[in-house]
Amino acid sequence: MTQMIITAENDYAGLDAWIEQTDVKNILLVCDESIRFLKDISAHFERIESRGIRLMRFSDFQPNPRYESVVAGVQAFLRNDCQGIIAVGGGSAMDVAKCIKLFSNMDHGRNYLEQTIVPNTIPFLAIPTTAGTGSEVTRYAVIYYNDAKQSVTSESIIPEAVLLDPGVLKTLPAYQMKSTMMDAFCHALESFWSVNSTEKSRQFSKQAIELVLQNMEEYLLNTTDGNAGMLLAANIAGKAINITQTTAGHAMCYKITSLFCCAHGHAAALCDRVLFPWMLENSHLCIDPRGEDFLKDIFNQIADSMGCGTPEEAACKFNAIYTKLGFKVPSATEEQFEILKSSVNPVRLKNHPVKLDTETIDTLYRQILR
Numbered sequence: 001m002t003q004m005i006i007t008a009e010n011d012y013a014g015l016d017a018w019i020e021q022t023d024v025k026n027i028l029l030v031c032d033e034s035i036r037f038l039k040d041i042s043a044h045f046e047r048i049e050s051r052g053i054r055l056m057r058f059s060d061f062q063p064n065p066r067y068e069s070v071v072a073g074v075q076a077f078l079r080n081d082c083q084g085i086i087a088v089g090g091g092s093a094m095d096v097a098k099c100i101k102l103f104s105n106m107d108h109g110r111n112y113l114e115q116t117i118v119p120n121t122i123p124f125l126a127i128p129t130t131a132g133t134g135s136e137v138t139r140y141a142v143i144y145y146n147d148a149k150q151s152v153t154s155e156s157i158i159p160e161a162v163l164l165d166p167g168v169l170k171t172l173p174a175y176q177m178k179s180t181m182m183d184a185f186c187h188a189l190e191s192f193w194s195v196n197s198t199e200k201s202r203q204f205s206k207q208a209i210e211l212v213l214q215n216m217e218e219y220l221l222n223t224t225d226g227n228a229g230m231l232l233a234a235n236i237a238g239k240a241i242n243i244t245q246t247t248a249g250h251a252m253c254y255k256i257t258s259l260f261c262c263a264h265g266h267a268a269a270l271c272d273r274v275l276f277p278w279m280l281e282n283s284h285l286c287i288d289p290r291g292e293d294f295l296k297d298i299f300n301q302i303a304d305s306m307g308c309g310t311p312e313e314a315a316c317k318f319n320a321i322y323t324k325l326g327f328k329v330p331s332a333t334e335e336q337f338e339i340l341k342s343s344v345n346p347v348r349l350k351n352h353p354v355k356l357d358t359e360t361i362d363t364l365y366r367q368i369l370r
Contacts, residue, residue, distance in 0.1 A: 003137055004161040005235070007228075012044045015125070018161050019053060022123040024084035028077045029055045030097035032089035034129045037171040041088070041127065056080045058100075065096045067113065067145040073100040074108065084123035087136075087159070094126060094135035095142055098157035102141075113145060119156035126159035129168045131219070131230035132180025132265055134187055134238020136162045158242075164235065166227035174220075176263065178325045181219060183265030184234035185212050186272050189318075190247040191240035192302050193279070193295070194351045195288045202301065204240035208233050209305040216321075248356055249275050251348030252365070255340050260330040270329065273322045274368045276315040279354045288353040295353050331370040340365045 006014030019027075035042060049055055058076050061069035077085070077100055087097030103112040105120045126136035135141075136159055141152040169177065188208035191201055211233035218226025252275075253267035260267075280299060286292040299311035308314040332340070341362040349356050356364075 003158065005232075006161060006163050008040070008163065008165040008167060012041070012163075012165075015044070015163055016048070018123075018125055019048065019084075022084055024082075024123050025052070026054045026056065026080055026082045027084045027086055028073070028080065028082040028097075028100065029057045030073065030085060030087045030089075030093055030100065031057060031059055032061075032093045032129075033059070034090070034168075035059075035088055038088070038129065038168050040167050041165060054080070055086070056082060058096075061092065061096045063092050065092050065143050067143050067150070070096055070099040070103065070143055071112075073097075074103050074112075077104050078108075084125075086125045086127065088127045088129060090128070090130050091133040091135045094128070094133070097124070097126070098141040098159075099143055099152055102152065102154055102157050113150055113152075117154045117156070119154060124157075124159045125161040125163060127163045127165060127168065128231065128234070130172065130176065130180040131169060131227065131234040132183035134184065134234050134241060137235055137238040138242040140242075162235065164228065164231040166224045166231060169227040169231070170222060175266075177220065177222070178327070179263035179265035179269075180234070181212065181216065181230060181265065182269035182322070182325070184208065184230070184237045185318075185321075186249055186265065186268040187234075187237035187241045187246065188212065189272055189276070189302065190249050191237070191244045192305075193298050193353050194244035194247050195290075195353050196244040196351055197298070198243055201240045201243035202298075204236050204243070206301065206305045208237035208240060209302070211236065213306065245351050246348065248344075248349055248352040251345050251352075252340075252361065252368070254345075255343035256330070256369075259332075259336055259339065262328075262330065266327050269318075269322050269327065271364075271368055273315075273319045274364055276318055277312070278364060278367075280311050280315060282354055285355040286353055287355050298353075329368075329370055332365070337362065337365055337369075340369075 058073050060072050087093050101122050101124050106115050128136045139155050188205045192205035215226050215229030219230040249272040252271045256267040257264050286295045303311045303314040306314045
Protein backbone atom coordinates (compact mmCIF):
# COMPACT_ATOMS: atom_id res chain seq x y z
CA MET A 1 0.00 0.00 0.00
CA THR A 2 1.21 3.48 -0.84
CA GLN A 3 0.43 5.79 2.04
CA MET A 4 -0.74 9.31 1.25
CA ILE A 5 1.36 11.91 3.07
CA ILE A 6 -0.26 15.29 3.56
CA THR A 7 0.98 18.42 5.31
CA ALA A 8 -0.47 21.26 7.34
CA GLU A 9 0.17 23.75 4.54
CA ASN A 10 -2.58 26.10 3.35
CA ASP A 11 -4.53 25.77 6.60
CA TYR A 12 -4.74 21.97 6.51
CA ALA A 13 -6.05 21.86 2.96
CA GLY A 14 -4.79 18.29 2.59
CA LEU A 15 -6.79 17.12 5.61
CA ASP A 16 -9.94 18.78 4.26
CA ALA A 17 -9.36 17.17 0.87
CA TRP A 18 -8.98 13.72 2.46
CA ILE A 19 -12.28 14.10 4.33
CA GLU A 20 -14.01 15.24 1.16
CA GLN A 21 -12.55 12.42 -0.94
CA THR A 22 -13.48 9.71 1.56
CA ASP A 23 -16.95 11.23 1.99
CA VAL A 24 -17.08 10.37 5.70
CA LYS A 25 -19.61 12.27 7.80
CA ASN A 26 -19.02 10.68 11.22
CA ILE A 27 -15.41 10.23 12.32
CA LEU A 28 -14.04 8.65 15.49
CA LEU A 29 -11.23 10.90 16.74
CA VAL A 30 -8.87 8.71 18.76
CA CYS A 31 -6.59 11.05 20.68
CA ASP A 32 -4.41 11.07 23.76
CA GLU A 33 -3.97 13.90 26.24
CA SER A 34 -1.49 15.71 23.99
CA ILE A 35 -4.38 17.12 21.97
CA ARG A 36 -4.99 19.66 24.77
CA PHE A 37 -1.76 21.38 23.74
CA LEU A 38 -2.31 21.23 19.98
CA LYS A 39 -4.12 24.51 19.44
CA ASP A 40 -3.82 24.74 15.66
CA ILE A 41 -5.11 21.30 14.77
CA SER A 42 -7.76 21.47 17.52
CA ALA A 43 -9.02 24.77 16.10
CA HIS A 44 -9.18 23.20 12.65
CA PHE A 45 -11.16 20.27 13.99
CA GLU A 46 -13.71 22.81 15.24
CA ARG A 47 -13.91 24.32 11.76
CA ILE A 48 -14.41 20.85 10.30
CA GLU A 49 -17.31 20.27 12.70
CA SER A 50 -18.82 23.61 11.76
CA ARG A 51 -19.12 22.26 8.22
CA GLY A 52 -21.33 19.38 9.36
CA ILE A 53 -18.73 16.66 9.93
CA ARG A 54 -19.15 14.93 13.30
CA LEU A 55 -15.95 14.17 15.24
CA MET A 56 -16.59 11.82 18.17
CA ARG A 57 -13.63 12.02 20.52
CA PHE A 58 -12.37 8.82 22.15
CA SER A 59 -9.62 9.14 24.76
CA ASP A 60 -10.51 6.38 27.21
CA PHE A 61 -7.12 4.66 27.16
CA GLN A 62 -3.72 4.87 28.85
CA PRO A 63 -0.11 4.27 27.77
CA ASN A 64 0.35 0.53 27.14
CA PRO A 65 -3.37 0.36 26.25
CA ARG A 66 -5.54 -2.47 27.44
CA TYR A 67 -7.81 -4.69 25.38
CA GLU A 68 -10.81 -3.37 27.31
CA SER A 69 -10.07 0.15 26.09
CA VAL A 70 -10.08 -1.03 22.50
CA VAL A 71 -13.42 -2.77 23.07
CA ALA A 72 -14.82 0.51 24.41
CA GLY A 73 -13.46 2.25 21.33
CA VAL A 74 -15.14 -0.25 19.00
CA GLN A 75 -18.41 0.31 20.83
CA ALA A 76 -18.04 4.09 20.44
CA PHE A 77 -17.28 3.63 16.74
CA LEU A 78 -20.41 1.55 16.21
CA ARG A 79 -22.70 3.52 18.53
CA ASN A 80 -21.95 6.76 16.69
CA ASP A 81 -22.28 5.20 13.23
CA CYS A 82 -18.72 6.22 12.35
CA GLN A 83 -17.39 5.64 8.86
CA GLY A 84 -13.80 6.73 9.42
CA ILE A 85 -11.06 7.12 12.02
CA ILE A 86 -8.52 9.86 12.73
CA ALA A 87 -5.79 9.06 15.26
CA VAL A 88 -3.89 11.89 16.96
CA GLY A 89 -1.04 11.13 19.33
CA GLY A 90 1.91 8.87 19.99
CA GLY A 91 2.27 5.11 19.76
CA SER A 92 -0.53 4.26 22.21
CA ALA A 93 -3.14 6.33 20.37
CA MET A 94 -2.04 4.75 17.10
CA ASP A 95 -2.24 1.23 18.54
CA VAL A 96 -5.73 1.81 19.92
CA ALA A 97 -6.98 3.34 16.66
CA LYS A 98 -5.46 0.52 14.61
CA CYS A 99 -7.19 -2.12 16.70
CA ILE A 100 -10.52 -0.26 16.65
CA LYS A 101 -10.32 -0.22 12.86
CA LEU A 102 -9.44 -3.90 12.67
CA PHE A 103 -11.99 -5.15 15.21
CA SER A 104 -14.91 -2.95 14.15
CA ASN A 105 -16.22 -5.39 11.53
CA MET A 106 -15.53 -8.60 13.46
CA ASP A 107 -17.85 -10.67 15.70
CA HIS A 108 -18.55 -8.40 18.68
CA GLY A 109 -19.79 -11.30 20.82
CA ARG A 110 -16.39 -13.01 21.01
CA ASN A 111 -12.86 -12.05 22.01
CA TYR A 112 -11.40 -10.22 19.02
CA LEU A 113 -7.91 -11.60 19.72
CA GLU A 114 -9.20 -15.15 19.21
CA GLN A 115 -10.76 -14.43 15.82
CA THR A 116 -9.36 -14.61 12.32
CA ILE A 117 -8.44 -11.13 11.13
CA VAL A 118 -10.84 -9.72 8.56
CA PRO A 119 -9.25 -6.85 6.59
CA ASN A 120 -11.37 -3.78 5.92
CA THR A 121 -11.16 -0.50 4.04
CA ILE A 122 -12.44 1.89 6.72
CA PRO A 123 -10.87 5.31 5.98
CA PHE A 124 -8.06 5.89 8.49
CA LEU A 125 -5.82 8.93 8.85
CA ALA A 126 -3.03 9.30 11.42
CA ILE A 127 -1.52 12.45 12.88
CA PRO A 128 1.64 11.52 14.85
CA THR A 129 2.51 13.96 17.64
CA THR A 130 6.11 12.77 18.05
CA ALA A 131 8.85 12.20 15.50
CA GLY A 132 9.95 8.74 16.53
CA THR A 133 7.69 5.70 16.70
CA GLY A 134 6.80 5.45 13.02
CA SER A 135 3.66 3.66 14.22
CA GLU A 136 1.61 5.59 11.66
CA VAL A 137 3.12 3.49 8.89
CA THR A 138 3.54 0.00 10.39
CA ARG A 139 1.31 -3.06 10.34
CA TYR A 140 1.84 -3.69 14.05
CA ALA A 141 -0.13 -2.73 17.14
CA VAL A 142 0.44 -3.68 20.77
CA ILE A 143 -2.25 -3.94 23.43
CA TYR A 144 -2.44 -5.76 26.76
CA TYR A 145 -4.91 -8.51 27.64
CA ASN A 146 -4.91 -9.76 31.24
CA ASP A 147 -1.63 -7.86 31.68
CA ALA A 148 0.01 -9.88 28.89
CA LYS A 149 1.38 -8.14 25.82
CA GLN A 150 -0.53 -8.95 22.64
CA SER A 151 0.87 -8.14 19.21
CA VAL A 152 -1.69 -7.54 16.48
CA THR A 153 -0.44 -7.64 12.91
CA SER A 154 -2.27 -6.85 9.70
CA GLU A 155 -1.60 -4.77 6.61
CA SER A 156 -5.19 -3.57 7.02
CA ILE A 157 -4.32 -1.45 10.07
CA ILE A 158 -1.82 0.78 8.28
CA PRO A 159 -3.42 4.23 7.95
CA GLU A 160 -4.14 5.09 4.34
CA ALA A 161 -3.06 8.69 4.97
CA VAL A 162 -0.83 10.51 7.43
CA LEU A 163 -0.72 14.20 8.28
CA LEU A 164 2.82 15.30 9.14
CA ASP A 165 2.28 18.57 11.00
CA PRO A 166 5.48 20.15 12.39
CA GLY A 167 3.38 22.36 14.63
CA VAL A 168 2.38 19.43 16.86
CA LEU A 169 5.98 19.07 18.06
CA LYS A 170 6.29 22.65 19.30
CA THR A 171 5.18 21.94 22.86
CA LEU A 172 7.11 18.69 23.40
CA PRO A 173 9.61 18.66 26.30
CA ALA A 174 13.24 18.63 25.16
CA TYR A 175 13.91 15.15 26.60
CA GLN A 176 10.98 13.68 24.68
CA MET A 177 12.12 15.33 21.46
CA LYS A 178 15.61 13.87 21.89
CA SER A 179 14.45 10.38 22.81
CA THR A 180 11.88 10.09 20.02
CA MET A 181 14.46 11.26 17.49
CA MET A 182 16.83 8.54 18.66
CA ASP A 183 14.04 5.98 18.42
CA ALA A 184 13.71 6.85 14.73
CA PHE A 185 17.50 6.70 14.31
CA CYS A 186 17.61 3.26 15.97
CA HIS A 187 14.74 2.02 13.79
CA ALA A 188 16.72 2.96 10.70
CA LEU A 189 19.97 1.43 11.98
CA GLU A 190 18.44 -1.83 13.16
CA SER A 191 16.39 -2.25 10.01
CA PHE A 192 19.54 -1.67 7.95
CA TRP A 193 21.44 -4.54 9.57
CA SER A 194 18.44 -6.86 10.14
CA VAL A 195 18.59 -10.32 8.59
CA ASN A 196 15.20 -9.47 7.07
CA SER A 197 16.48 -6.44 5.17
CA THR A 198 15.61 -6.03 1.52
CA GLU A 199 16.82 -3.61 -1.11
CA LYS A 200 13.70 -1.52 -0.49
CA SER A 201 14.05 -1.51 3.31
CA ARG A 202 17.70 -0.51 3.03
CA GLN A 203 16.72 2.40 0.79
CA PHE A 204 14.28 3.51 3.49
CA SER A 205 16.95 3.09 6.20
CA LYS A 206 19.50 5.11 4.28
CA GLN A 207 17.03 7.90 3.55
CA ALA A 208 15.86 7.99 7.18
CA ILE A 209 19.40 8.17 8.60
CA GLU A 210 20.32 10.96 6.23
CA LEU A 211 17.18 12.90 7.15
CA VAL A 212 17.78 12.48 10.88
CA LEU A 213 21.30 13.84 10.57
CA GLN A 214 20.35 16.62 8.16
CA ASN A 215 17.54 17.88 10.39
CA MET A 216 18.91 17.14 13.86
CA GLU A 217 20.26 20.60 14.65
CA GLU A 218 17.16 22.49 13.52
CA TYR A 219 14.86 19.92 15.12
CA LEU A 220 16.57 20.31 18.49
CA LEU A 221 16.08 24.07 18.11
CA ASN A 222 12.39 23.29 17.52
CA THR A 223 12.15 25.03 14.15
CA THR A 224 9.32 24.33 11.71
CA ASP A 225 11.66 23.04 9.00
CA GLY A 226 13.59 20.86 11.43
CA ASN A 227 10.41 19.38 12.86
CA ALA A 228 9.00 18.69 9.40
CA GLY A 229 12.20 16.94 8.38
CA MET A 230 12.30 14.79 11.51
CA LEU A 231 8.65 13.78 11.15
CA LEU A 232 9.45 12.58 7.63
CA ALA A 233 12.58 10.77 8.87
CA ALA A 234 10.55 8.92 11.52
CA ASN A 235 7.90 8.02 8.96
CA ILE A 236 10.45 6.58 6.55
CA ALA A 237 12.25 4.71 9.35
CA GLY A 238 8.84 3.25 10.22
CA LYS A 239 8.51 2.02 6.64
CA ALA A 240 11.86 0.28 7.04
CA ILE A 241 10.92 -1.59 10.23
CA ASN A 242 7.54 -2.41 8.75
CA ILE A 243 9.48 -4.62 6.34
CA THR A 244 12.18 -5.96 8.67
CA GLN A 245 11.09 -5.45 12.30
CA THR A 246 13.66 -4.31 14.85
CA THR A 247 16.61 -6.30 16.22
CA ALA A 248 18.56 -6.83 19.47
CA GLY A 249 18.77 -3.15 20.39
CA HIS A 250 15.02 -2.94 20.81
CA ALA A 251 14.73 -6.40 22.32
CA MET A 252 17.26 -5.42 24.99
CA CYS A 253 15.89 -1.95 25.67
CA TYR A 254 12.34 -2.72 26.80
CA LYS A 255 13.21 -3.84 30.32
CA ILE A 256 15.67 -0.94 30.67
CA THR A 257 12.77 1.42 30.02
CA SER A 258 10.70 -0.01 32.86
CA LEU A 259 13.52 -0.63 35.34
CA PHE A 260 15.11 2.79 35.06
CA CYS A 261 12.10 4.94 34.05
CA CYS A 262 13.72 6.28 30.92
CA ALA A 263 12.08 6.95 27.56
CA HIS A 264 11.98 4.19 24.97
CA GLY A 265 14.18 6.00 22.44
CA HIS A 266 16.73 6.79 25.14
CA ALA A 267 16.91 3.10 26.09
CA ALA A 268 17.14 1.95 22.46
CA ALA A 269 20.03 4.32 21.77
CA LEU A 270 21.69 3.26 25.01
CA CYS A 271 21.74 -0.31 23.68
CA ASP A 272 22.64 0.38 20.05
CA ARG A 273 25.59 2.59 20.98
CA VAL A 274 27.20 -0.55 22.51
CA LEU A 275 25.82 -3.14 20.08
CA PHE A 276 27.08 -1.31 16.98
CA PRO A 277 30.83 -1.45 17.79
CA TRP A 278 30.45 -4.92 19.32
CA MET A 279 28.97 -6.18 16.05
CA LEU A 280 31.85 -4.70 14.08
CA GLU A 281 34.31 -6.59 16.27
CA ASN A 282 32.34 -9.84 16.07
CA SER A 283 31.14 -9.98 12.48
CA HIS A 284 32.66 -13.49 12.27
CA LEU A 285 29.66 -14.59 14.38
CA CYS A 286 27.33 -13.54 11.55
CA ILE A 287 24.10 -15.57 11.32
CA ASP A 288 22.63 -13.71 8.37
CA PRO A 289 22.32 -16.38 5.65
CA ARG A 290 23.73 -13.88 3.16
CA GLY A 291 27.09 -14.14 4.92
CA GLU A 292 29.70 -12.08 6.72
CA ASP A 293 30.86 -10.21 3.62
CA PHE A 294 27.29 -9.10 3.00
CA LEU A 295 27.02 -7.87 6.60
CA LYS A 296 30.30 -5.99 6.32
CA ASP A 297 28.99 -4.30 3.20
CA ILE A 298 25.87 -3.29 5.13
CA PHE A 299 28.06 -1.69 7.79
CA ASN A 300 29.86 0.23 5.02
CA GLN A 301 26.51 1.41 3.66
CA ILE A 302 25.50 2.59 7.14
CA ALA A 303 28.77 4.49 7.42
CA ASP A 304 28.15 6.13 4.06
CA SER A 305 24.62 7.12 5.14
CA MET A 306 26.11 8.74 8.24
CA GLY A 307 28.74 10.62 6.25
CA CYS A 308 31.60 8.53 7.67
CA GLY A 309 34.56 6.88 6.01
CA THR A 310 34.40 3.63 7.98
CA PRO A 311 31.86 1.70 10.06
CA GLU A 312 34.03 2.29 13.11
CA GLU A 313 33.77 6.04 12.57
CA ALA A 314 30.00 5.67 12.22
CA ALA A 315 29.75 3.78 15.52
CA CYS A 316 31.81 6.50 17.21
CA LYS A 317 29.60 9.18 15.67
CA PHE A 318 26.45 7.50 16.96
CA ASN A 319 27.95 7.33 20.46
CA ALA A 320 29.02 10.97 20.23
CA ILE A 321 25.46 12.00 19.34
CA TYR A 322 24.17 10.06 22.35
CA THR A 323 26.65 11.83 24.63
CA LYS A 324 25.99 15.27 23.13
CA LEU A 325 22.26 14.88 23.78
CA GLY A 326 23.03 14.64 27.49
CA PHE A 327 21.48 11.23 28.02
CA LYS A 328 22.44 9.62 31.30
CA VAL A 329 23.72 6.06 31.66
CA PRO A 330 21.82 4.32 34.47
CA SER A 331 23.57 2.23 37.13
CA ALA A 332 22.32 -1.33 37.64
CA THR A 333 22.52 -3.70 40.58
CA GLU A 334 23.40 -7.38 40.27
CA GLU A 335 19.74 -8.22 40.77
CA GLN A 336 18.79 -5.88 37.91
CA PHE A 337 21.42 -7.42 35.61
CA GLU A 338 19.87 -10.83 36.30
CA ILE A 339 16.42 -9.47 35.44
CA LEU A 340 17.70 -7.85 32.26
CA LYS A 341 19.48 -10.85 30.78
CA SER A 342 16.37 -13.01 31.22
CA SER A 343 14.03 -10.40 29.76
CA VAL A 344 15.12 -10.45 26.13
CA ASN A 345 12.59 -11.72 23.59
CA PRO A 346 14.38 -14.48 21.61
CA VAL A 347 12.13 -13.82 18.60
CA ARG A 348 13.71 -10.38 18.22
CA LEU A 349 17.17 -11.96 18.38
CA LYS A 350 16.39 -14.04 15.29
CA ASN A 351 16.32 -10.77 13.36
CA HIS A 352 19.77 -9.78 14.64
CA PRO A 353 22.64 -10.55 12.23
CA VAL A 354 25.29 -11.46 14.83
CA LYS A 355 24.85 -14.41 17.18
CA LEU A 356 23.89 -13.56 20.75
CA ASP A 357 23.70 -15.98 23.67
CA THR A 358 22.76 -15.43 27.29
CA GLU A 359 26.35 -14.93 28.42
CA THR A 360 27.01 -12.37 25.70
CA ILE A 361 23.80 -10.53 26.46
CA ASP A 362 24.82 -10.32 30.11
CA THR A 363 28.24 -8.97 29.11
CA LEU A 364 26.66 -6.40 26.80
CA TYR A 365 24.25 -5.20 29.49
CA ARG A 366 27.24 -4.63 31.75
CA GLN A 367 28.74 -2.40 29.04
CA ILE A 368 25.43 -0.68 28.32
CA LEU A 369 24.84 0.20 31.98
CA ARG A 370 27.14 1.22 34.78
